[in-house]
Amino acid sequence: KAGVTQTPRYLIKTRGQQVTLSCSPISGHRSVSWYQQTPGQGLQFLFEYFSETQRNKGNFPGRFSGRQFSNSRSEMNVSTLELGDSALYLCASSSWRRGVNNEQFFGPGTRLTVL
Amino acid sequence: AQKVTQAQTEISVVEKEDVTLDCVYETRDTTYYLFWYKQPPSGELVFLIRRNSFDEQNEISGRYSWNFQKSTSSFNFTITASQVVDSAVYFCALSETTSGTYKYIFGTGTRLKVLA
Numbered sequence: 001k002a003g004v005t006q007t008p009r010y011l012i013k014t015r016g017q018q019v020t021l022s023c024s025p026i027s028g029h030r031s032v033s034w035y036q037q038t039p040g041q042g043l044q045f046l047f048e049y050f051s052e053t054q055r056n057k058g059n060f061p062g063r064f065s066g067r068q069f070s071n072s073r074s075e076m077n078v079s080t081l082e083l084g085d086s087a088l089y090l091c092a093s094s095s096w097r098r099g100v101n102n103e104q105f106f107g108p109g110t111r112l113t114v115l
Numbered sequence: 116a117q118k119v120t121q122a123q124t125e126i127s128v129v130e131k132e133d134v135t136l137d138c139v140y141e142t143r144d145t146t147y148y149l150f151w152y153k154q155p156p157s158g159e160l161v162f163l164i165r166r167n168s169f170d171e172q173n174e175i176s177g178r179y180s181w182n183f184q185k186s187t188s189s190f191n192f193t194i195t196a197s198q199v200v201d202s203a204v205y206f207c208a209l210s211e212t213t214s215g216t217y218k219y220i221f222g223t224g225t226r227l228k229v230l231a
Contacts, residue, residue, distance in 0.1 A: 042223040101148040101210040106160040
């Protein structure tokens with residue numbers, strides 16, 4: 001099976017712009033989560049989608065949004081970029097089923113730099 | 116509320132030494148899962164182990180072993196005879212089941228440096 005893929009791998013934007021990141025989960029995985037990783041804050045949970053529905057959201061401002069498509073692919077969008085948004089954005093998928101929290105498999109991440 | 120604490124920010128050992136990475140968690144849920152992940156310098160997190168709250172058996176996989184103790188809310192990870200390739204950041208994570216939050220909480224990670 002192919003692993004989790006994320007595009008693009010690297011992105012450079014300027015303040016005020018918006019950005020869309022894409023994630024393709026492992027085939028058959030319907031749960032997709034997004035994380036922001038920065039040196040000082042570790043992995044911070046952004047949101048999780050399952051069957052096109054956002055089931056949970058972390059403590060991030062409304063500038064961060066996401067969606068999931070019927071094929072389980074997911075996108076996250078960040079509007080009005082700020083310098084502090086510079087980070088590695090990780091996508092993870094899992095084969096969730098009720099009562100069993102399976103392990104997540106991570107993609108290589110998208111490194112976003114905001115200038 | 117969920118919380119995972121990895122108090123060791125960075126550990127340096129010499130090759131072939133044993134090293135234990137600590138993980139302490141907080142949860143009000145009775146059913147939960149614990150995980151360990153490895154993030155090598157290449158950046159991609161690699162899943163190592165999953166343990167549910169009803170299974171307190173320790174696990175050994177090659178040079179890796181895990182000690183789960185509900186009484187102290189700890190899930191520690193030991194690498195025996197460490198190797199340079201073990202150098203990475205290791206993350207412990209917690210996910211509750213019955214609360215229905217469907218999210219995973221990660222610790223801040225422990226950077227392990229294994230020196231040749």
